[in-house]
């Protein structure tokens with residue numbers, strides 16, 4: 177059920193200036209490059225035509241005419257994703273020994289029918305237990321880690337500890353940590369860099385509040401959050417971006433597929449213009465916000481939605497497996513477009 181009016185603008189603004197100093201130089205002619213998206217294990221080579229300047233010029237036209245917003249972003253963002261679908265389950269601060277054992281048993285019994293990366297993020301104290309009992313079709317993730325090496329940081333867990341414990345993933349920048357723990361964009365950027373430096377893979381969360389969306393600031397907010405990360409890192413190969421509109425998290429209000437696709441396309445265009453076309457094509461962008469077994473397929477059919485980050489529904493084994501299997505709908509669409 178999409179409760180936020182689709183007429184709300186995503187607030188497209190110019191972002192042509194380099195955010196990082198690492199921007200790929202746009203060429204006069206459109207550079208060609210190939211990416212791949214694995215479908216049921218078989219790599220499918222997709223050749224994409226990336227016009228490095230199209231987004232900037234199109235945005236200028238949007239500003240001049242006041243028209244062309246969301247759909248225009250989608251049309252301009254030709255740097256499509258090329259990665260394997262990835263679904264994260266953020267169990268947050270839920271469960272106990274008994275319920276988590278039961279959830280793991282349900283997940284282990286679930287039939288995952290397609291080639292999809294699945295990463296479950298239990299509460300920290302249960303991480304080793306889950307890691308040791310969950311089926312190999314799942315990886316595990318922490319929900320947070322500290323910004324530097326360990327020491328006098330009561331209550332924190334360092335990236336080094338996660339690596340030492342064999343935990344390959346961490347979620348960083350979740351809106352609940354940004355709002356409840358006061359994590360700034362810059363702090364999140366530093367945490368992402370530190371975690372990557374220690375060898376972790378990162379699901380890095382971005383997203384706007386309802387007030388920001390209604391003010392037309394959605395893309396500005398996302399770009400600022402991305403820029404703070406891009407300022408700190410140059411290698412994006414172990415980063416998944418999770419676009420999670422704050423108004424959709426845990427509220428039952430899911431973004432429409434079009435709303436989600438528009439922001440994902442804008443994020444990918446920003447990556448193309450400020451990092452590189454290759455990274456923009458390769459980076460996977462998850463949608464998060466009230467994804468469930470009923471709405472996942474339609475969302476997965478959007479070309480720039482490369483996966484999900486799931487909260488509430490990840491606590492129900494059968495629903496979560498259904499969400500993982502929505503990857504097939506995504507592959508079918510991508511295959512039809514190739």
Ligand code: PEP
Pocket residue numbers: 266420424425426427428464465466467485486487488489
């Ligand atoms: C989340 O917390 O990352 C999330 C998306 O939660 P939910 O699916 O419950 O909205």
